[in-house]
Amino acid sequence: MVAKIINGLKISKKIQKKIKNEINIRKKNGLLIPGLAVILIGKNNSSKIYVKNKKIACKKVGFLSKIFKLSENISENKVINILKKLNKNKLIHGILVQLPLPKKFNTLKILKNISYKKDVDGFHPINIGLLCQKNPNLRSCTPLGIIQLLKKIKIKIKGINALIIGASNIVGRPMMLELLLAGCTTTIAHRFTKNLKKHIKNADLIIIAIGKPNFLHGKWIKKGAIIIDVGINRLKNGKIVGDVDFYSNYIKASYITPVPGGVGPMTVTSLLQNTLYACKKYNDLKK
Incomplete structure (x- = not known):
């Protein structure tokens, strides 16, 4: 017996193609284009690669993406202020803080200051709690x-x-x-x-x-x-x-x-799905 290999790259490409098609339809209909903001703090080489891959994925499907590269010397309060501004930005529907953070930062405190409606990493206590209650919203x-x-x-x-x-x-x-x-x-x-x-x-x-x-x-x-x-x-x-x-x-x-x-490829694809979901749920369906 030998195992069947689950080709995550192939599966993710198919899903991303569907997302791209949906974005093209949204553009034709004058609907909002999903926007993702990614915050990178410090010089972690692996994190830099992950952020770059997310930017490339956004470009492929037609999302708006904004990358904030911050020094690890930045204060926690300044990071939180950036998050609060992004929470109010109507062109941004997903916010992601690349983990791990430099040791001086309180990760939970940072993540809690992302609006749960824009928490496309699915780490906010409200989104984790909804999943726990069998009522998933934005998922990890x-x-x-x-x-x-x-x-x-x-x-x-x-x-x-x-x-x-x-x-x-x-x-x-x-x-x-x-x-x-x-x-x-x-x-x-x-x-x-x-x-x-x-x-x-x-x-x-x-x-x-x-x-x-x-x-x-x-x-x-x-x-x-x-x-x-x-x-x-x-x-x-x-x-x-x-x-x-x-x-x-x-x-x-x-x-x-x-x-x-x-x-790995499915993680990035899920991020795109979450951003599109957040855009539609909290904007298209907003009463």
Whole structure:
């Protein structure tokens, strides 16, 4: 048995094509064009690449995008003032603060000052709370992208045993809520989890996001499990790998995402979907 590779790049391109077509229709009908503002604080090289990719994606589908590159010496209050101005800007429908922030910043405080109506990263307490109450609004991009990937492979995940390895606010915790919403029996493992391999062996679906290259070995997984790799790690030789030891899982799993080209492109696509959704919900449908 070898796994079928879930081509996130191919799936994301199809979704983005639909978004672009919808934007062209909006332009013809004189409707607002979705606008995304991205705030980058500091000189984190990975963050610079992510922000650049988001700008390129916006251009491809016809969104307005504005990038704010700020020094890490900027005060927290000045960042909050920028956010408040963007909250009032009628041409901006989505606001994203690129994470991680430099250590001196209170991340939760910064994110709470983004209007939940423009929170296209899905991290605002109101949006997380709505997802928790089974009433999703703007949803965290990576978990939403993963849910879309799972739908594309047309496997019924309701009732299956799903394991998330990694309990971050960005992926693990919102992913848990998404899987519960989808009807999975969900376990979330973290650094205090005992006997992790036992949980891995019992899982029909494994989603891993811990930042440890090639951590998950195929000998631990159940035959036919679905493996979703969120990790992006650059080795000393420059090669980019995930948190999954690809080949050992590939010969045992039923489906697997590659790195790169799996979850990453869907994260950016989910961001575009959220921005379009926010534009339509809070502008087109505004009474």
